[in-house]
Amino acid sequence: MTLTATPGRLRLAISVFMMATLLAAATAHAQQGPAPAGSEDSANAREQALQQRVDDLEKRLSELESSAVLSEPETRVRKIEVYVDKDGNETDTPTPGSEKVVTYQRERVFRRQTISEKIEEALSSEAERSVQLGIDAAMVVQQVNQTRGTSTEADGHAYALSSADLYFSAKLAQNTSLYADVVGLSGSPPDGETGGLTLLNGYAARLVRQNEINLREAWLRTELFDQNLALTIGRLDLTAFFDRNAVANDETSQFVSDALVNNPMLGLSSNGAGLAAVYDPRGSWNLKLGVQQSETDATNLSQSLFSLGEIGYRARPRGLGEGNYRGWYRTDNSSGDHKDAFGVSVDQRLTPAIMVFGRYGSEQAVDAASGHDHFFSGGLQVQTRLVLNPLDTWGLGYARLKMASDDQEQLLEAYYNLHLSEKLHLSLHLQYATDTDPSGAKRSYLVPGVRIQAGL
Amino acid sequence: MRIFPKTFLSIVVTGILSVGVSTAADAPNHAGMQMNSGPDVKIPDPTAVVMIVNRDSNDISFMDMKSKKIVATTFLGDNVNPHMVMMSPDGRYVVTGGTRANTAYIIETATAKLVKKIPVDIAPEHLAFSPDSRWYYQGNPDGDSISVIDMQSLTKIKTISGLAEPLNVTFTPDGAKAYVGNYGAHWVGVIDVKRHELLKRIQISAPENRSQLDPERYLGEIKGINVAMPTPDSRYLFAADSDLGVVGVIDTRDDRVVSVIRVGKDPWRVYMGHDGKYAITPNNGDETISIIDVANRKVAATLEAGPDMTGVNFAAGKAFVISSTTGFVYVYDMNTLKPAGRIKIGTNVQLETATTDTADEKIYLADSTENAVVIIDAKTQTFEKIRNVGLYPWGTHVMDSKDNYCH
Numbered sequence: 001m002t003l004t005a006t007p008g009r010l011r012l013a014i015s016v017f018m019m020a021t022l023l024a025a026a027t028a029h030a031q032q033g034p035a036p037a038g039s040e041d042s043a044n045a046r047e048q049a050l051q052q053r054v055d056d057l058e059k060r061l062s063e064l065e066s067s068a069v070l071s072e073p074e075t076r077v078r079k080i081e082v083y084v085d086k087d088g089n090e091t092d093t094p095t096p097g098s099e100k101v102v103t104y105q106r107e108r109v110f111r112r113q114t115i116s117e118k119i120e121e122a123l124s125s126e127a128e129r130s131v132q133l134g135i136d137a138a139m140v141v142q143q144v145n146q147t148r149g150t151s152t153e154a155d156g157h158a159y160a161l162s163s164a165d166l167y168f169s170a171k172l173a174q175n176t177s178l179y180a181d182v183v184g185l186s187g188s189p190p191d192g193e194t195g196g197l198t199l200l201n202g203y204a205a206r207l208v209r210q211n212e213i214n215l216r217e218a219w220l221r222t223e224l225f226d227q228n229l230a231l232t233i234g235r236l237d238l239t240a241f242f243d244r245n246a247v248a249n250d251e252t253s254q255f256v257s258d259a260l261v262n263n264p265m266l267g268l269s270s271n272g273a274g275l276a277a278v279y280d281p282r283g284s285w286n287l288k289l290g291v292q293q294s295e296t297d298a299t300n301l302s303q304s305l306f307s308l309g310e311i312g313y314r315a316r317p318r319g320l321g322e323g324n325y326r327g328w329y330r331t332d333n334s335s336g337d338h339k340d341a342f343g344v345s346v347d348q349r350l351t352p353a354i355m356v357f358g359r360y361g362s363e364q365a366v367d368a369a370s371g372h373d374h375f376f377s378g379g380l381q382v383q384t385r386l387v388l389n390p391l392d393t394w395g396l397g398y399a400r401l402k403m404a405s406d407d408q409e410q411l412l413e414a415y416y417n418l419h420l421s422e423k424l425h426l427s428l429h430l431q432y433a434t435d436t437d438p439s440g441a442k443r444s445y446l447v448p449g450v451r452i453q454a455g456l
Numbered sequence: 457m458r459i460f461p462k463t464f465l466s467i468v469v470t471g472i473l474s475v476g477v478s479t480a481a482d483a484p485n486h487a488g489m490q491m492n493s494g495p496d497v498k499i500p501d502p503t504a505v506v507m508i509v510n511r512d513s514n515d516i517s518f519m520d521m522k523s524k525k526i527v528a529t530t531f532l533g534d535n536v537n538p539h540m541v542m543m544s545p546d547g548r549y550v551v552t553g554g555t556r557a558n559t560a561y562i563i564e565t566a567t568a569k570l571v572k573k574i575p576v577d578i579a580p581e582h583l584a585f586s587p588d589s590r591w592y593y594q595g596n597p598d599g600d601s602i603s604v605i606d607m608q609s610l611t612k613i614k615t616i617s618g619l620a621e622p623l624n625v626t627f628t629p630d631g632a633k634a635y636v637g638n639y640g641a642h643w644v645g646v647i648d649v650k651r652h653e654l655l656k657r658i659q660i661s662a663p664e665n666r667s668q669l670d671p672e673r674y675l676g677e678i679k680g681i682n683v684a685m686p687t688p689d690s691r692y693l694f695a696a697d698s699d700l701g702v703v704g705v706i707d708t709r710d711d712r713v714v715s716v717i718r719v720g721k722d723p724w725r726v727y728m729g730h731d732g733k734y735a736i737t738p739n740n741g742d743e744t745i746s747i748i749d750v751a752n753r754k755v756a757a758t759l760e761a762g763p764d765m766t767g768v769n770f771a772a773g774k775a776f777v778i779s780s781t782t783g784f785v786y787v788y789d790m791n792t793l794k795p796a797g798r799i800k801i802g803t804n805v806q807l808e809t810a811t812t813d814t815a816d817e818k819i820y821l822a823d824s825t826e827n828a829v830v831i832i833d834a835k836t837q838t839f840e841k842i843r844n845v846g847l848y849p850w851g852t853h854v855m856d857s858k859d860n861y862c863h
Contacts, residue, residue: 281798322757421673
């Protein structure tokens with residue numbers, strides 16, 4: 001009989017109670033002192049009976065301890081290989097005319113587990129089978145102060161943009177999963193009034209229409225060839241695959257300026273239908289190929305089609321820490337003719353506390369006859385040094401964009417990210433941007449800002 | 457025979473405290489024991505076998521490394537759930553703690569016979585021997601204690617209390633002190649082995665000053681220190697604190713923290729390279745490994761790895777990191793400190809822990825879902841599966857290996 005936990009505990013309690021009773025009896029016996037000589041035989045008999053009783057109780061307790069409490073058989077389903085002949089006879093070893101077949105069979109083992117282990121297993125199993133939900137919410141408040149140039153509407157204005165992302169992910173099949181990201185944005189970024197070449201608030205890059213819920217990403221991913229090749233298909237954000245950078249690639253935790261999140265020369269202005277293939281055998285090299293539409297108002301899949309390729313190398317230069325070196329190339333048909341661009345993205349650890357990054361990119365201008373646009377950015381991120389808290393980080397970044405039309409932008413940003421808790425971060429930002437038009441006229445802005453970010 | 461009342465009382469009390477202990481007749485005549493010869497000898501050379509601890513078949517299997525055959529199996533009892541197996545440094549005994557039986561099991565190596573069952577505290581898991589093979593320290597994480605077993609008399613002589621989920625014990629080479637990683641706290645316990653007493657508590661690092669803002673993390677389940685891992689010369693101990701994301705370096709001469717190194721998120725524990733140049737922490741919080749430059753006490757590299765890492769083995773100039781739930785072993789070149797690929801052991805398999813042979817050539821990895829031990833050739837990164845080693849193999853052990861650990 002398999003006893004459940006509760007009867008097991010009851011029996012255990014009874015046994016302990018009996019032991020205690022026995023102990024009390026024995027103590028009383030001890031306090032009485034030596035038995036009179038005339039009753040020695042009967043005392044011996046009593047003691048032997050008690051000894052036997054103790055032995056029996058010990059045995060029962062041992063049985064309870066080893067077989068009753070939480071010892072329900074564990075049932076597992078195992079994949080097995082068997083041999084089946086043409087008549088359906090199944091054997092464990094090959095027989096004449098049989099073929100090897102993979103099948104599944106239940107297996108029962110007697111593993112003794114605690115209630116907490118069983119609960120943990122059940123919860124983990126349930127979580128694995130269900131849809132996982134994640135939330136990322138952020139608010140960025142910025143104040144624009146114009147320091148140079150003819151006064152613009154933005155001078156002295158404050159801006160706030162709130163963003164909320166809902167993520168869904170689920171396992172669909174072996175090494176195959178589904179992911180969706182629904183985003184809603186509300187508020188005004190400063191970029192509408194400053195009119196710079198790049199966005200001062202990187203969240204605004206997601207802003208398709210205000211106060212609407214938009215499907216930002218929805219894709220299927222599967223992994224092939226010992227999971228060395230990952231294929232992702234659906235509505236994509238290819239910047240999540242290409243031009244990655246450990247220091248400057250995330251507006252939710254690092255720089256908030258869009259020029260310090262991705263390389264503008266990538267040219268991907270919005271998400272769209274696409275395919276990404278990543279071959280990464282977890283060695284020094286990896287290879288990525290992707291194609292994605294980047295036009296919200298496209299009427300067919302042929303419009304605004306971006307094709308990208310990237311090769312990545314994991315390095316460890318002598319005397320330095322780990323580094324990632326990436327070179328990419330893209331072409332797109334957004335202007336009717338194929339337009340090319342290329343770029344590099346590097347992050348390198350100098351010391352355990354300091355990482356530096358750099359990006360460069362160049363693209364054919366929309367009118368190829370007018371030359372190329374160029375972009376450069378660089379900076380550093382510091383952890384555990386000069387911080388209020390060991391988990392805080394801070395960074396400095398610089399970006400420069402020079403268009404073929406002679407429009408230019410230079411941007412400097414510093415941020416300090418306070419790690420308030422696992423799920424809550426507050427960061428302080430200071431941006432200084434200078435835009436120069438082809439005539440040489442400059443406009444500069446000093447933009448202090450605060451970002452509150454919560455992720456679940 | 458007359459049993460006097462006080463004697464009787466002590467028997468009752470002892471009986472209550474030692475349920476499950478075998479009778480004196482179970483113990484062998486140690487003085488006259490013949491170790492490597494005789495008709496009952498199954499394991500003539502203790503260095504030639506891999507020991508495999510099988511949780512669900514409740515036994516210890518002995519696999520000959522050359523023939524790759526199971527040469528002996530020692531059944532421990534129903535519902536024992538043995539957790540970790542270890543051979544005494546003199547090769548005479550093999551011991552394990554039965555987690556669900558609250559009992560330590562002592563096996564005579566040569567005959568593979570179970571010679572003694574000793575009741576210990578609650579849920580015994582990891583264990584260690586003193587270098588002279590005299591003391592067997594059995595950690596009881598749920599009992600917050602260590603049971604001290606005298607391997608001469610094969611009796612439990614003391615229970616060291618005052619610990620907090622003791623996971624692993626490390627002895628100094630002279631056997632004078634032992635260091636205990638407390639997973640339920642943020643300190644390493646120092647034990648005076650002569651008196652078997654907790655001497656000192658060494659705090660690796662204090663929780664960050666904003667920890668009160670994060671009660672869910674700091675007042676929920678505590679993940680403290682797994683093990684204090686010694687450098688090859690035992691001068692320093694490297695102890696990772698999972699919750700705090702740091703590795704503390706302890707100078708064993710005066711038992712004080714001399715350095716604190718920040719590593720990745722949620723480091724499971726420290727694994728020391730065999731040459732003592734680098735140590736590795738698998739960081740399950742961010743699925744990376746931190747490679748620590750031991751001499752300079754700083755992180756030399758942080759590299760991508762996989763989820764649910766349960767162990768690291770060193771062989772052929774490489775580190776092999778076990779990602780339990782993915783079926784992968786990630787490989788890193790310890791000369792260049794760069795990734796060197798990964799080995800796919802199987803699909804839908806669960807990998808546990810491994811040991812390395814003394815030649816640093818082969819790794820013996822427990823594959824619990826396939827009831828197998830996977831032998832990885834460290835140089836070629838190829839592997840062979842030895843099946844039917846027992847049910848749910850949880851760990852392996854090779855005498856004198858530098859990678860004997862458990863999870």
